[in-house]
Amino acid sequence: MDFELNDEQRQLRDAARKLAQGEFRARAARWDREELFPEENKHRLAELGYLGLSMDREYGGSGAGLVDTYLVIEELAKVDLLTAMIVHDQNVSPRIIANHGSIEMKRRLLPRFVSGELECSIAWTEPQAGSDGTAIRTSAVRDGDEVVINGSKIFTTFGDRADMHLVYARFGKSSGARGIGTVIVECDRPGFTVKKLEGKMGVRGAAENELFFDNVRVPAANIVTAGDPANSAGFVRPLTLYNGTRVGMGVMALGVAEGAFDLAREYMTVREQFGQKLAEMQGLRRMMADALIEIEAARCLCYKALALIDAGRPDPALCSIAKVFATEMAQRVTVQCQQMFGGYGYFGSLPLERMVRDVRMLTLTGGTTQTQKNNIANHIFDIQSSRSPS
Numbered sequence: 001m002d003f004e005l006n007d008e009q010r011q012l013r014d015a016a017r018k019l020a021q022g023e024f025r026a027r028a029a030r031w032d033r034e035e036l037f038p039e040e041n042k043h044r045l046a047e048l049g050y051l052g053l054s055m056d057r058e059y060g061g062s063g064a065g066l067v068d069t070y071l072v073i074e075e076l077a078k079v080d081l082l083t084a085m086i087v088h089d090q091n092v093s094p095r096i097i098a099n100h101g102s103i104e105m106k107r108r109l110l111p112r113f114v115s116g117e118l119e120c121s122i123a124w125t126e127p128q129a130g131s132d133g134t135a136i137r138t139s140a141v142r143d144g145d146e147v148v149i150n151g152s153k154i155f156t157t158f159g160d161r162a163d164m165h166l167v168y169a170r171f172g173k174s175s176g177a178r179g180i181g182t183v184i185v186e187c188d189r190p191g192f193t194v195k196k197l198e199g200k201m202g203v204r205g206a207a208e209n210e211l212f213f214d215n216v217r218v219p220a221a222n223i224v225t226a227g228d229p230a231n232s233a234g235f236v237r238p239l240t241l242y243n244g245t246r247v248g249m250g251v252m253a254l255g256v257a258e259g260a261f262d263l264a265r266e267y268m269t270v271r272e273q274f275g276q277k278l279a280e281m282q283g284l285r286r287m288m289a290d291a292l293i294e295i296e297a298a299r300c301l302c303y304k305a306l307a308l309i310d311a312g313r314p315d316p317a318l319c320s321i322a323k324v325f326a327t328e329m330a331q332r333v334t335v336q337c338q339q340m341f342g343g344y345g346y347f348g349s350l351p352l353e354r355m356v357r358d359v360r361m362l363t364l365t366g367g368t369t370q371t372q373k374n375n376i377a378n379h380i381f382d383i384q385s386s387r388s389p390s
């Protein structure tokens, strides 16, 4: 068992830290305040190869494992969750395509994801199919060499700017997971429309959207995993990749918590009340100790889960545990750190107010805390029921 980063990993992390602290930190408040997507950050990330970190080298990526990829994303999340999400999301749909798409599709699309030229959203959730992702109704009907898509999606992050969407759709008459597959729908196809959801709490530079498909025709070659009413393979195959994504939510939460912690620690060494620095007050010191305990525990869970995925031995229950612990921890810790700033922390002139709002989304997306706990409970009872009576 080795908990040390190697030299290359340290260099990767330190370079990402320098970029985040030196360039992205100063601008983070602006994207939120003006509800702007940080194009200039995305260009920098593309230039430095961060958009293709986990992509195979043959498609222009770095071929890095998930531990390395998330070391970078964690550093970005310390200053700006939105910018961390750009790297995170640019590594999700492309990885599904890389694992399940045809050779032709991979050659055509993957290098362009790595360069940042293309973006692909995940369009899974529907109004009636949230936590129950198998309740989707969007249909995909084969018609010769084409597939006709009808239905709608909700909460699609970056759906307003993505060039294409990885759409979960039902092929043929079926229910539950059977018959569900995934297909790429380009944003310029006739019959496709998108509507931005307004009034978002945090990460305001990224829009969630409703997508509408009215007899949208795409070539059958756009199918990534074909749905078959006789089985659930088209649904289950891409799911394994969500283990990493789930932990990724945890790592981003960890980054936000660390960012808030660093700011609070700094402030506590200068702010004085009752003739004492805050850093000298026992009650506050204990709060910071508690925060650090939680941060370190989340780090161990997340990176253990990622290291197991990299080693080819993914542990889905541990991935859910890491997601729940880290995302719930980050909510507690960012609020505690905000508390150190007294009334000042309640205002948008300090990053704490944004961090508290931003981090809230991570317990919801990628599988809510409650559904992750269902996964963990299923794991517990499967183990018990498989034990022999002796």
Ligand SMILES: Cc1cc2nc3c(=O)[nH]c(=O)nc-3n(C[C@H](O)[C@H](O)[C@H](O)COP(=O)(O)OP(=O)(O)OC[C@H]3O[C@@H](n4cnc5c(N)ncnc54)[C@H](O)[C@@H]3O)c2cc1C
Pocket: 121, 122, 123, 124, 125, 127, 129, 130, 131, 132, 154, 155, 156, 157, 158, 208, 361, 364, 365, 366, 367, 368, 369, 370, 371, 374
């Ligand atoms: C900011 C943001 C970004 C998102 N981005 C995307 C995206 O890019 N693509 C995409 O497809 N989706 C996206 N989503 C959707 C997200 O995955 C869903 O919101 C999530 O799956 C929950 O579904 P729901 O909102 O319909 O809540 P519901 O499923 O209606 O759940 C309501 C409440 O009930 C609880 N609950 C539900 N079922 C159970 C159960 N069996 N046991 C215990 N508790 C339960 C939930 O935990 C929740 O607290 C995003 C959501 C948000 C908020």
